[in-house]
Amino acid sequence: MDRSTARYMVMILGILLSLFFSTTFAQSSCANYNFASNKVFSSCSDLPYLDSYLHWTYNPSSQSLQIAFRKTGMSSSRWAAWAINPISQGMVGSQALVAFQKSDGTVRAYTSPITSYQTGLQEGDLSFPVSDLSATYSNNEIIIFATLKLQINSSSTLNQVWQEGPLSNDNPGMHTTSGPNVQSMGTLNLLSGESKATSGASNSKTKYKNVHGVLNAVGWGILMPLGAIIARYMKVFPSADPAWFYLHITCQSSAYILGVAGFGTGLHLGSQSPGVTYTVHRGIAIALFSLGLLQLSALLMRPKKDHKWRTYWNFYHYSFGYGILILGIINIFKGLDILSPEKKWKHAYIGILVSLACLAVILEVITWCIVLRRKKSANANKLSHGLNGTNGVNGVNGYGA
Template identity: 45%
Template sequence: MVVPTISQPCNSFKFQKNINYAACEDLSVLESSLHWNYHPSSGVVDVAFNKANAKDSSWVAWAINPTSKGMIGSQAFMVVHRQDGNIKAYTSPITSYATMLQEGNLSFPVYSISASYTNNHIIIFTSFQLPVNKTMVNHVWQEGLVSNDGTLRSHSFARSNLQSYGTIDFMSGKISESDEDVTSRVTLKNVHGILNTVSWGIMMPIGVILGRYLKVFEGLGSVWFDLHRACQSLAFLIGVVGFVSGLYIGNHYGVHNTPHRCVGITLMCLAFIQVCVAVCLRPKKDHKLRIFWNIFHYVVGYATIAMGIWNVLKGFDVLNAQTIWKKNYLGIIISLGIIVVILEIIKWILACNKKINKNSEEHIHIRQQHT
């Protein structure tokens, strides 16, 4: 069992082998601190990045971005600490949001890089050459987990992980936090989750329930069809907005999860095809092709519902939502499932009664003919 340690101020932290640094700064998030020695004559910086309360199987990165803010263009110093105790330090240039943090050379000379894991602290030691006549750079730091197969998993999208960047001046020792409004990013993330949960995860299943079970009640006429169409149309429109917001988040903030993204695109394609087929290509009830249309409509519809529910649950994990939201959604789905079971029983009872009444009427009619 790993007992969390209280992060001590950077100026009181003692490195092994009596390594000393002239400057240090406690970073605002992710329980991290930065220590460095700057050599003005050569432009070389010796850096130690210290991450407290690191997990056994995790990766840690500290990077500088000489050209811009944020993730793209960052030149990262990586440490991968596996569950078996093996630890590896290397460099990785970040060229896209879809990076796998693979090993590669940086855009400036790196003279040394190593790492240590002691008392739940992962420390990156490195020495590198700053760009000419430049002591202030953008920097970013991050952490994530390592899968059992050794794959580096994406970092969390909690507020602290979205705030882990800023600027540092190695000469003056001034470090500033990110000046971007993280609240707007978190709000957009929440809006994306709410829209898609309501549309794909709740309204779509309700629309199917309305279409399947209301039509068995005689006297409603076409009301069931109008409700089914209205519910699914509104769900589709909300889903389109949610889909667009997801693309925006992925393209502008680098929030990527391949399974979630692929299923989302598939859902949008299936829903679009379903709308086109339902509105433009629906044959009349007595048409010979109606049975094939029904099969297509049912298969695509139920596949969309199943994939939508799965993707909503996956989305909660991707966006690092609080457990209560996932539990509440599961409660809604279970409630809808119970309603479906009850309505299915009622449907079969009504169908059986209708068949019995029909047989009785036919039997009475036959007796009347014989008499």
């Protein structure tokens, strides 16, 4: 029965991990995005910088371009813009669509021709007609909608620029002049959907973010709780000793290694985004890194079961362990709020947490049933030995005391 239960545990956990990875890597950053307004676009592109995405529908015969520019990870104190540069690559000469949330809660969207690097994004007419211009802001994401009437060359390729920056009294301020803010430009083929950054860079930052999220979710959010489940419930089976201990150590060590790798990619992303700081998310990540290191260090100081300090070591180990579990899960949801991926990502992770919780509840019931049955059996054996002994009554009373 013990081995059978252990096999079922491994099978269930394997299914959960398979579900996570299949859901995670099947997602696309823009292709599966559903607009609240039920608008549908024929093409989309994950822009390589500034957490931005472009959706569009292009009609070659009329040269009409319907677009939706999405900028995620936005706060209400920042502006976002997407532009076409009809004359060259770069900022000067760009014909921009600008949007931001005003201090009264309304969202303003307007056009602004860029004539110099010192622009204040003043409102003005563009070199081509623009209609149906609007914008929305919710869940730290701003979306600009518009229809453009263009005069594009036969290759259907245009120069695009996208940007974000701070607000001051409902007026756009100067954006950062280093890092992704000066790399957020490139070409876009409206027919093939091919998007290239001017620098020739690929979507490396988006990939780093995906890697960062997956490493932390698997490490802190799945393997760490799984290791705790193994330690609590597998050791109730005598045949699982000491296998449960080595599984627990392997699981927790792997979780920490993945978590540290995720921590490293987070530091790299931070170095690529000057001026962008997520204080709470970063603080929890540092705490997890430190607590995890202390937990691994505690393994070297683990006293024997009969040692007088073992009780204190257990308290230390359990306290830090449960603290890591709670902080890890909290920080994963913080990261999801920052990245603002499709809802399916968050739903998949919530489903995994619920599955692990249900597994823990089932194993908790099984564990208590086994413990109570063993206690009842032990009591019966002691009672039997006491009654069969020379002083049966004293034996019973002695056990009861």
